[in-house]
Amino acid sequence: MDIRPLRYFLAIAKSASFTRAAEQLQVAQPAVSMAIKKLETDLGLTLIHRSDRKISLTDEGKRLLLHAEKITQAVDDALLEMRELKGLNQGEVRVGIPSMLGSYYFPPILMAFRHRYPSINLKVIEGGTWQLQRMLEQGELDLSVIVAETLPEGLETHRLLKEEMRVTVAKDHPFSQQESITPEAFFDEELVMFKEGYFHRRVVDNLAKTTGKQPNIGFETNLIPLIKSITQQGFGVSTLLSMVVENDDKLISRPFNPPIWLDLSIAWRKGAYLSQANQAFLDFVCEQGQPNNDL
Template structure:
């Protein structure tokens, strides 16, 4: 029994007529008759009652029809899946990532996706939330990871993860003895911060605006490793996602007294075209996050 035989069998069962079935299959009627007889011979079972005008399924034929349709549908689904994969052979995903998430959350995800689709190209652009939003709107990026707040109306977003923003200090700092730190106390210290446009800086700027604080920014850089080195050497403190302190030595997380949770989302241009590669990445990302 093979796929061709099952296709002939199902077509004949649906048309109940050798002539119409042969026309639909675009083969000669004698060839169809021979194929059906051969299938019945292999199974050693009659599949049709034959008369001059039409053919009718036997009980055995009705049983086979259920299985044959399922098998043919599975073959069709497999062909569709393979066709989609062919579409990924030369695909590309242009993804915008903030440096913090790019360093700690995404490496395993990106490598896992690349392992599943080895011929697909991943172009990663490191930038702050504001820059990623602009590049999405300008079509420079397909997907972006952003802070899910004050999102432009022309972008769609889907929640990805929540993470607590904490003060980050040297292990030698006296602040490590505290269970939490107030915003007032935090802003009394010299700070090393990301430049404007990064969601960590947006957080700091919004707190200052809300409470009237004047931050003492001693260092300003977009280099995460430089920020961490300055903090380790106790030259300044900073505010980062808690996940950073879980992977870095010699720095300590001190939660803010008023807990701060940031919502991180994946974003794309509203009504924009998402390629097969983009959709595959989004599905892979969501499945990884849900696990």
């Protein structure tokens, strides 16, 4: 089977449009339509519902989509490995990093890596850990930092560090007079939170379910400086990684009672070929981790 129709099929499935798929692929739309029609003829199945206003996959198309993603990724991995054996390494790393770590943990690591490997191009994508994990599984990223609650199926991980989530308040907030904060007391306050899809928010949502409390979220933003500013001015309380607040003398942080610790790991697809550039980045980042933290 020619691999190109599968690539065309994937582009249509993701964009829900023959026109947009052709634009992304930089191919004439009739060529895309003919390739999909031939693919359907070869398989003896209808893969796509066609209408003037909406494109959607049939049940058979949805099943093929699962295989097409794996097949095209395997082909891409094989081609990359063959190019590197011929000395044609492109030297690019596509890595996903959550915003808190991107702002406070990774900048010196990324700069040090670039200093050691100046010819390798770093493409850093910021997002929520669950979005980044999905992008990694779909082959849109080579590596990604995730919060490893459980080992995701299909991914390999290496733990980078263990970090505490701390309740963060203004200096004059009553919490500043306490040694630790219970989840119940935390959820009695108006909260300043990241949006859904970020590990910061997921931790709080899971804690609320365990506690049986409904979070009172007054502000939602993924901008860390804004979260800190709102909290500092007393318009709510938040929870941030200790690395974010440890050197901020305008805010007070206290541990939860009991404490909340997160295992932050770097992940890659299980069994996937890592290019020389990606392996170099993975090894470098793992060297910077904190493997001796107590579990």
